[in-house]
Amino acid sequence: MTSMSQPTSTLQRPPGRWGVLFAAIWLVFLLDPARVAWEHRDTAKGDLGLIATLVFAGVYLLLWVRLRADRARLVVHPAWGEAAGWLVAMAGLAVTMVWSLGEAGTASAVYCAVAAVMLLPFVYAAVLVLGIAGLVIVLGETRPTWDSGFGTAFGVFAAALAVFGIQQMLLRNIELVKAHDENAELAVENERTRFARDLHDILGHSLTVITVKAELAQRLLDVDPSRARTELADLERLSRDALADVRRAVEGYRDVSLPAELARARAALAAAEIRADLPNSTDDVPSEKRELFAWVVREGVTNVLRHSGARRCSVVLTPTSVEVRDDGRGSAEASRGSGLTGLQERASLVGGTVVTRTLSPGYSLQVVVP
Structure with missing residues (x-):
């Protein structure tokens, strides 16, 4: 780094x-x-x-x-x-x-x-x-x-x-x-900005999932101890994954995996009792766009879990775009956050654009890369 x-x-x-x-x-x-x-x-x-x-x-x-x-x-x-x-x-x-x-x-x-x-x-x-x-x-x-x-x-x-x-x-x-x-000072400042953005993206998602699972495990302790233990085991795994992600960020590795992010999103949404409509394959997405799309999935699902109060969330993948959509009350808080700023910076590097829309009901976060 x-x-x-x-x-x-x-x-x-x-x-x-x-x-x-x-x-x-x-x-x-x-x-x-x-x-x-x-x-x-x-x-x-x-x-x-x-x-x-x-x-x-x-x-x-x-x-x-x-x-x-x-x-x-x-x-x-x-x-x-x-x-x-x-x-x-x-x-x-x-x-x-x-x-x-x-x-x-x-x-x-x-x-x-x-x-x-x-x-x-x-x-x-x-x-x-x-x-x-x-x-x-x-x-x-x-x-x-x-x-x-x-x-x-x-x-x-x-x-x-x-x-x-x-x-x-x-x-x-x-x-x-x-x-x-x-130029050296600008490089240092850019590196600090990049590091802060990556930590937000990584920890924001991981800590949100951990919080949701902890709340679920607490509710299940009296009614379903077996499932509560399963959720606690997931908490341990997620915390270890978060620690590994932070270490990778500190070491300067920024790559994320689109299939892994979809799998994490499925588990997180299920833990929050939100119906997930996610693609089972990422084969249609070109290799050079997968990292950006993975960040979009991570940020979009994190915002759904944190802000929306939704009952359903869907992710739509095409060769040129990715969209995270929910049927909640709309994620106005997310549109003002640093996560969206980070996505806009990443998208601009490859000529992409970030589009946010308020639906009736719900909210849509989409990134389009020609």
Whole structure:
């Protein structure tokens, strides 16, 4: 039987070390500001630039680790407050690097653009990337000792575009995993529904027959002890059969036998002192329809015993239909029960329809399969 435990996402696992190593490799572009800071380590600006560069690299790595953990939990973007915190921290360190190291500090602009793409939805990230690239160009054009900022701006765009492509691939993977989890949850829910329906069909019939026979045996104890003992023996047999049916349902076996259901119906109706008009042969029913027809007989006869107060019940079999009919007061309660819903689900799987009719007197439950 299919397990009914909750599905677990395949991506929900601790992130490995390779992603951090991949991010650390790209810190190579911070070597130039670190070199410049080291060359001016005897000055306050040089020391400040070196510290800012090292802290900037550490913050970038921490951000990468944090976002990988979010992806492992299927989180697409962090909360706005958290994203703003990361970006403000990196922007502050980048400004410090530019102020203390000059043109070399603009290498931080590429990492800020990458962080924006990773942290923000596309529209907001695109605006921020354009702003960063524009600022780099303006600085390059307005500082007389600096080279043109178009090269760095191109690096900002290239890095942002590359990370955007990687991010889209990760997002597609997340969507696939979520879709897989939803399908797994639906499968679990369908299995629960199937199991509940089968238990209703099996136990509802068996317990109804057991109740009828127990009432009959109680009435016969004083007037016909011999027959009462026979009915009690049937009670034991029926309870064992019910236990076996439940075990089969738990194990996932759903097959029922049409001849067996007709035999059970005959015994149950006789015990309830209801005249039974049942077919003696099922040879005309195609093999692929017998299981469904067996469920119809089981549900229909159970409803006759439980609700109708009938004196006569008949079952009519044809190659394309099965009908359970009684002359009682009508089984309105049955038409609202989960048993009829289960029959409708079973019938729909093979293109069949369920037809219920109130007769005068009586009630008819019919399933037709073309």
